[in-house]
Amino acid sequence: MRNIARLKMGYYPLPESEGTKLRALLSFSERASVIDPCVGQGTALHLVTGNADVRCYGVELDAERARLATSRGIETTQGNVFDAVAKSESFSLLYLNPPYDSEIGSVANNRMERLFLDHTYRWLVPEGILVLIIPFERLHECVGLLSSHFGRLAVLRMTDEESVRFRQIAVLGVRRNVRGTVLEDNKRILQSISPYGSFHALPELTPNSCAPYAVPPSGETSLSYRGLPYDVLEDLLPQSGAWRQTIPFLMPREDVATGRPITPLHGGHVGLLCTAGLLNGVFGNGDERHIARWRSVKHVTTFVEEDGETQIVHHRERWTNELRLVYADGRTLKLTETPAKPEGEADAERTSEARAA
Amino acid sequence: MQNAHLRLGLLEYQRATEKISTRIRVRVDRYVGEDRKAHLLSVFGNDSDIGAITAAVHEKATFTLTLPDGRSKEVSLGENLSCYKGSINLADRKHPVRHLVAASQELHANGGVGRTILLRYQREEAWATLVSFLGLPGEPTWADHVLGVIEDEDRVKELDGIGCSPVLISATTEEILEWIGDGLRSQTLTFREKNGPIAWPRYSLGQLLRSIPTNNIPESTEHSAD
Numbered sequence: 001m002r003n004i005a006r007l008k009m010g011y012y013p014l015p016e017s018e019g020t021k022l023r024a025l026l027s028f029s030e031r032a033s034v035i036d037p038c039v040g041q042g043t044a045l046h047l048v049t050g051n052a053d054v055r056c057y058g059v060e061l062d063a064e065r066a067r068l069a070t071s072r073g074i075e076t077t078q079g080n081v082f083d084a085v086a087k088s089e090s091f092s093l094l095y096l097n098p099p100y101d102s103e104i105g106s107v108a109n110n111r112m113e114r115l116f117l118d119h120t121y122r123w124l125v126p127e128g129i130l131v132l133i134i135p136f137e138r139l140h141e142c143v144g145l146l147s148s149h150f151g152r153l154a155v156l157r158m159t160d161e162e163s164v165r166f167r168q169i170a171v172l173g174v175r176r177n178v179r180g181t182v183l184e185d186n187k188r189i190l191q192s193i194s195p196y197g198s199f200h201a202l203p204e205l206t207p208n209s210c211a212p213y214a215v216p217p218s219g220e221t222s223l224s225y226r227g228l229p230y231d232v233l234e235d236l237l238p239q240s241g242a243w244r245q246t247i248p249f250l251m252p253r254e255d256v257a258t259g260r261p262i263t264p265l266h267g268g269h270v271g272l273l274c275t276a277g278l279l280n281g282v283f284g285n286g287d288e289r290h291i292a293r294w295r296s297v298k299h300v301t302t303f304v305e306e307d308g309e310t311q312i313v314h315h316r317e318r319w320t321n322e323l324r325l326v327y328a329d330g331r332t333l334k335l336t337e338t339p340a341k342p343e344g345e346a347d348a349e350r351t352s353e354a355r356a357a
Numbered sequence: 358m359q360n361a362h363l364r365l366g367l368l369e370y371q372r373a374t375e376k377i378s379t380r381i382r383v384r385v386d387r388y389v390g391e392d393r394k395a396h397l398l399s400v401f402g403n404d405s406d407i408g409a410i411t412a413a414v415h416e417k418a419t420f421t422l423t424l425p426d427g428r429s430k431e432v433s434l435g436e437n438l439s440c441y442k443g444s445i446n447l448a449d450r451k452h453p454v455r456h457l458v459a460a461s462q463e464l465h466a467n468g469g470v471g472r473t474i475l476l477r478y479q480r481e482e483a484w485a486t487l488v489s490f491l492g493l494p495g496e497p498t499w500a501d502h503v504l505g506v507i508e509d510e511d512r513v514k515e516l517d518g519i520g521c522s523p524v525l526i527s528a529t530t531e532e533i534l535e536w537i538g539d540g541l542r543s544q545t546l547t548f549r550e551k552n553g554p555i556a557w558p559r560y561s562l563g564q565l566l567r568s569i570p571t572n573n574i575p576e577s578t579e580h581s582a583d
Contacts, residue, residue, distance in 0.1 A: 242399070252482075
């Protein structure tokens with residue numbers, strides 16, 4: 001998918017004129033449940049079912065569009081359609097205008113048109129009606145599913161300017177278990193249309209392109225969502241205990257002791273506070289005015305022990321304190337128990353706060 | 358925020374033996390990486406998925422990471438990594454969502470050997486972090502001068518990120534001390550008037566993680582030296 005299409009999340013709504021033509025090809029007699037798995041703002045579903053007595057259901061990935069669809073009377077589930085579950089054979093009409101894209105996977109990169117159809121066609125009741133809007137070039141990927149699960153197939157060319165730009169076709173069919181010679185006939189007809197046929201040779205979608213498809217009645221149903229609510233989780237994850245444990249190496253830590261002690265500190269107290277980093281700050285007067293900063297440093301001493309022909313390498317770790325000073329006149333000083341390292345040698349390993357604790 | 362799926366990455370682990378083939382995919386809410394090396398990985402999913410990913414991480418496995426823009430790359434956390442686990446309870450679910458944060462050895466010793474990784478780059482925050490991790494004597498008001506020198510020296514490198522805009526600052530304690538010394542000698546930097554402890558601005562990880570990823574590195578430092 002192009003970047004511009006990604007930004008729109010593959011949202012290319014059905015032109016209004018084409019929706020009106022599709023409505024003319026459908027006849028509703030009794031109350032029915034209808035679904036659009038890529039409902040968007042619900043405009044197309046309302047066009048296709050205009051003035052019919054229907055219960056509308058939809059799935060939409062985009063939160064704002066899902067909210068709009070809900071406000072228009074469509075029972076909308078916000079999320080990924082592949083995590084949405086409906087009872088088999090519960091909808092009378094499936095209006096499907098999927099994103100024209102490929103899945104991103106390391107194993108397979110199937111077309112979304114086929115994946116969406118595969119996931120949702122089972123939701124149709126026997127004799128339920130499919131209205132599938134796809135680009136002409138993608139029909140051949142859906143041939144297997146269409147020919148074995150749908151009868152009375154009609155493939156019609158859409159003529160709106162936007163539809164022509166995307167070479168959109170409407171495939172209408174009736175949900176049936178197709179077997180034997182009928183299945184072979186279906187396959188042969190669809191394969192002759194795509195990929196070898198011509199888009200412009202297809203019959204045009206008009207209100208009289210074919211005899212109307214009768215949408216059967218169906219009862220009330222529901223969609224359930226088994227996916228994770230990413231929007232909610234994104235807000236909650238920063239509170240996870242796992243993040244709290246990462247603070248020592250992601251966030252600065254500043255331990256400052258303030259206030260006056262009850263009794264004067266003796267030398268031991270001062271030493272402990274210094275090495276704990278609690279007496280960092282500005283000290284001294286005149287030329288000796290400086291900022292002091294303490295830190296703990298791990299030192300590793302490596303020595304090799306010879307045992308006959310065997311060499312045993314020992315790494316001895318110990319912790320020590322280091323004081324860095326910077327004077328007001330620009331002098332800097334490093335006070336440590338070990339002598340200064342030769343130039344070019346790596347800095348001592350910093351102690352992570354978690355480990356130092 | 359809405360439409361979180363647009364900001365999340367996808368981590369895929371695949372392993373095939375003679376008899377068993379395993380393929381696990383979990384969502385990534387935060388990632389910090391440098392080429393093929395992952396420094397920080399935050400993923401969530403159900404018990405079994407997160408359990409399997411944890412085991413794979415400890416086995417130094419290589420994962421396929423898909424970034425929100427659709428690009429994919431192979432990443433690994435390397436040796437001696439650390440794993441931290443948490444869980445999130447959701448009102449309408451019986452089982453909590455499991456959360457795993459894995460950190461590379463280098464990130465766990467952040468600031469060591471003169472390499473400091475930050476989840477986002479803002480001068481005041483970056484300076485406070487460098488002071489804390491490198492053990493530098495300094496004042497909060499010196500942030501602009503020191504980070505200005507660091508930027509001029511091209512020591513700030515953008516890293517790959519999901520849910521954050523991480524950077525790597527390459528500067529040792531000695532180098533920064535030298536720059537501070539120069540600043541004090543030229544009187545660009547000054548000491549405050551009163552002696553006593555220095556109060557540093559406080560930042561919480563929650564604030565950092567909830568912030569919208571932005572990068573404030575001046576354009577001139579985004580390009581490496583010729």
